[in-house]
Amino acid sequence: MAILDSKGRLFGKLSLLDLGAAIAILIVVVGIFFFPGTSGSxxxxxxxxxxxxxxxxxxxxxxxxxxxxxxxxxxxxxxxxxxxxxxxxxxxxxxxxxxxxxxxxxxxxxxxxxxxxxxxxxxxxxxxxxxxxxxxxxxxxxxxxxxxxxxxxxxxxxxxxxxxxxxxxxxxxxxx
CATH class of the missing domain: 2.40.30 (Elongation Factor Tu (Ef-tu); domain 3)
Known part of the structure; x- marks a missing residue:
């Protein structure tokens, strides 16, 4: 079984684009909740x-x-x-x-x-x-x-x- 098939899916189940979008969303959520920035005006x-x-x-x-x-x-x-x-x-x-x-x-x-x-x-x-x-x-x-x-x-x-x-x-x- 190949890691990437002809349609760009990992192990025939997960699309690389879906995986990239999920990682981007995870990075944004972590950035918002763990590094909120400075507070106050x-x-x-x-x-x-x-x-x-x-x-x-x-x-x-x-x-x-x-x-x-x-x-x-x-x-x-x-x-x-x-x-x-x-x-x-x-x-x-x-x-x-x-x-x-x-x-x-x-x-x-x-x-x-x-x-x-x-x-x-x-x-x-x-x-x-x-x-x-x-x-x-x-x-x-x-x-x-x-x-x-x-x-x-x-x-x-x-x-x-x-x-x-x-x-x-x-x-x-x-x-x-």
Missing amino acids: VAQVGSTTQDIEVDVIARGLTVLNPEDFLQEMAQEKSTKIIVRNQEYGQVEVKSVIALPRSVAVPQPDGSVKSYPDPRPELGYTADMLITLGGPAQITPDGPVLGNNKVKIGTPIEIEGSTYDFKVSTVAVRILE
């Missing part, structure tokens, strides 16, 4: 973890009762954040400050004065400055939450038990 290489504070601003958020909403947000000690559409997790809500709504009114002498905005529909809107805090990877390019750099202008979405809205980053501080 590239941003974590050569970085340390430190606490940071991030100030975010929300303007024109429509709420039925803005004063109650601001108190509720200040009482919640944590909120979930999503940075550039990637969920990061929970961070601490350090402070919530209501920002006044005003309108610039030109005066007869050419100067401009700021007065509270009298429009009644603004009774249902809230402007606020929120300070968030938590641990972040500190890289040479700045702080990283999850796999996203956090810098001034970075869009962040915050989500709590009764709210979910987008804010914009206005300040980032690395705490010592």
Whole structure:
């Protein structure tokens, strides 16, 4: 009996192509499970973890009762954040400050004065400055939450038990 027959089968039963495909699949499976490679993101290489504070601003958020909403947000000690559409997790809500709504009114002498905005529909809107805090990877390019750099202008979405809205980053501080 010949090792290879005229149709390219080993001992007349197993095709060389089938054997080659089985060996290739076995090598891939062994490579995936026994040598999975490095874990973690590239941003974590050569970085340390430190606490940071991030100030975010929300303007024109429509709420039925803005004063109650601001108190509720200040009482919640944590909120979930999503940075550039990637969920990061929970961070601490350090402070919530209501920002006044005003309108610039030109005066007869050419100067401009700021007065509270009298429009009644603004009774249902809230402007606020929120300070968030938590641990972040500190890289040479700045702080990283999850796999996203956090810098001034970075869009962040915050989500709590009764709210979910987008804010914009206005300040980032690395705490010592």
